[in-house]
Amino acid sequence: MSGVAVHRVVEGPGDGPVVVFSNSIGSDHRMWAPQVAPLVERGYRVVRYDTRGHGASPVPHGPYELADLGGDVLALLDDLGVEQAHFVGLSLGGMTGMWLGVHAPERVRSLTLCCTSAKLGPPQGWADRAKLVRAEGTAAIAEAGVGRWVTPAYAQAHPDEIAYLRAMVADTPDEGYAACCGVIERMDQLADLPKITAPTLVISGADDPATPPDPHGKLIAKGIPGARLEVVASAAHLGNYEQPEEFTRLILERITEAA
Numbered sequence: 390m391s392g393v394a395v396h397r398v399v400e401g402p403g404d405g406p407v408v409v410f411s412n413s414i415g416s417d418h419r420m421w422a423p424q425v426a427p428l429v430e431r432g433y434r435v436v437r438y439d440t441r442g443h444g445a446s447p448v449p450h451g452p453y454e455l456a457d458l459g460g461d462v463l464a465l466l467d468d469l470g471v472e473q474a475h476f477v478g479l480s481l482g483g484m485t486g487m488w489l490g491v492h493a494p495e496r497v498r499s500l501t502l503c504c505t506s507a508k509l510g511p512p513q514g515w516a517d518r519a520k521l522v523r524a525e526g527t528a529a530i531a532e533a534g535v536g537r538w539v540t541p542a543y544a545q546a547h548p549d550e551i552a553y554l555r556a557m558v559a560d561t562p563d564e565g566y567a568a569c570c571g572v573i574e575r576m577d578q579l580a581d582l583p584k585i586t587a588p589t590l591v592i593s594g595a596d597d598p599a600t601p602p603d604p605h606g607k608l609i610a611k612g613i614p615g616a617r618l619e620v621v622a623s624a625a626h627l628g629n630y631e632q633p634e635e636f637t638r639l640i641l642e643r644i645t646e647a648a
């Protein structure tokens with residue numbers, strides 16, 4: 390399986406257990422900034438990358454499929470000489486994680502699936518969003534998107550962070566964003582979940598309007614053998630950013646138990 394060479398930032402000891410972090414649609418590797426120092430301090434080698442079509446990664450001509458996004462991760466691991474890694478993904482990143490768990494189980498030491506879904510309809514909503522982005526650009530959806538990423542209380546208290554996150558969305562290449570909308574539009578991993586054998590933790594934000602714990606987190610935790618769901622209070626869709634301490638604690642718990 391071939392993949393594009395995604396932009397990556399690698400931090401921490403070269404011989405530490407590898408933890409790969411995968412971003413949501415409309416963000417890039419910077420969304421995982423709150424998790425880097427706590428993991429590096431504990432000896433993990435932290436690999437953050439930009440999903441194709443996002444950040445500084447290539448923007449190949451679409452359409453993309455989930456297998457392309459997963460193949461990019463396998464190419465990244467091969468390039469880094471890593472046999473097996475812990476994988477942490479949020480939303481689109483979590484969808485990529487489920488694909489890896491099903492199709493490349495030997496490469497996945499553990500899965501932490503944050504604020505995500507195995508089937509996120511309705512498909513027409515994603516087709517409409519892609520059409521809007523192709524016509525008007527990612528800047529047109531930045532405000533609404535960030536409105537789903539954090540709670541109103543956080544937005545009110547952190548205007549500089551909101552400006553930073555909006556700029557991150559608006560800087561996402563239009564075609565990359567739209568092609569990833571197509572990935573989510575066509576995705577249905579529900580029937581494949583029982584095939585996942587990696588130790589899995591599902592984390593949902595209690596106030597996530599995009600992938601609420603019920604049904605999304607619950608369905609994933611029910612479908613993957615042995616998985617459990619944690620719901621974090623006062624967190625919307627970009628839960629790791631709004632509630633970094635609790636998300637980091639849970640991620641560390643998952644990867645430490647699976648070490």
Ligand SMILES: O=C(O)CCC(=O)CC(=O)O
Nearest residue numbers: 413414480481534537599
């Ligand atoms: O964030 C993702 O990767 C997919 C879900 C989404 O787009 C959240 C939103 O509605 O903005």
